[in-house]
Amino acid sequence: MTHPETSVLILDPAPRRAEKALVARVLEGDRIAARELYDAHVSRVFRLAFRLCGDEAHAAELVQESFIRVFGQLARFRGDSALSTWVHRVTLSVVANARRRDKKHEREIDFDSADPIADDAVRDADPDLKESLHAAITALPEIYRTTFVMHDIEGYTHTEIAAATGVAVGTSKGRLFIARGQLRKMLAPFRKED
Secondary structure, X not given: OEOOOOOOEOOOOXXXXXXXXXXXXXXXXXXXXXXXXXXXXXXXXXXXXXHHHOOHHHHHHHHHHHHXXXXXXXXXXXXXXXXXXXXXXXXXXXXXXXXXXXXOOOOOOOHHHHOOOOOHHHHOOOHHHHHHHHHHHHHOOHHHHHHHHHHHXXXXXXXXXXXXXXXXXXXXXXXXXXXXXXXXXXXXXHOOOO
């Protein structure tokens, strides 16, 4: 909502208060509150982990590890950002650490089954294009791939990506621009002539 005289965005503090209350309940040992926190974030955490590691079983392990860390470090959550942003930042850290310590888990995503929100045009795309797109996304350097997956596939905003990855919003936008440019070059053979 904006204030008519100033056109300044005024954020509703109610969701932040609710998050702080939930965090306080969890820290006091309320198991129902812990379950609420988990249920509110688990599906998006799983999708993010799966998109970045490419293996469903490994993603499930990363989700478990992420929530162990979330609950273990919840007292450190200051409320400077949304709880979801902080949870996703923890998840990115867990995934990055797992990738460093276990290089055998390469990103292998079947985009047909992994993207339930994809439209029919993508599902009916040329199989060679889909393979090339998969290979091109996999070939992106990790910082660009992470930004691309979070923004263009999972629908995170640049503000959320910036908070989760610890960079400025402009850096997130720049990384997405570079990722898209690299993908355009790699997929140039599939571009239709105008």
